[in-house]
Amino acid sequence: xxxxxxxxxxxxxxxxxxxxxxxxxxxxxxxxxxxxxxxxxxxxxxxxxxxxxxxxxxxxxxxxx
Numbered sequence: 001x002x003x004x005x006x007x008x009x010x011x012x013x014x015x016x017x018x019x020x021x022x023x024x025x026x027x028x029x030x031x032x033x034x035x036x037x038x039x040x041x042x043x044x045x046x047x048x049x050x051x052x053x054x055x056x057x058x059x060x061x062x063x064x065x
Contacts, residue, residue, distance in 0.1 A: 002058040004044045007036045010061060017046065018060040019053050029053070030064055 010033045018028045031048025036055075038044050044055040 002046075002055045002061065004036055004038070004055065007033075007044070007046055007055055007058075007061070010046075010063065011036065014064045015048075015061050016064050017048075017053055017058060019057040020059065021057070026059070 012033065014030065014032050016028060016030050018026060021027050029048075029051060031046075031050050031053075033046060033048055035047040036044065037047060042054065046053045046055055046058065046061075
């Protein structure tokens with residue numbers, strides 16, 4: 001599970017994020033990380049230009065630029 005402080009190091013960067021969706025399937029998506037925030041009752045969230053990913057489901061993140 002990714003921590004908020006680790007995720008903040010990717011702010012403003014294009015990244016490839018590997019995560020598990022709600023069905024447990026592994027997904028990979030390229031996003032520009034715009035914000036890392038905490039949503040009460042849901043947890044930490046990585047907000048990108050295309051989608052939002054819950055940090056508890058992230059298994060890997062890497063910069064693409």
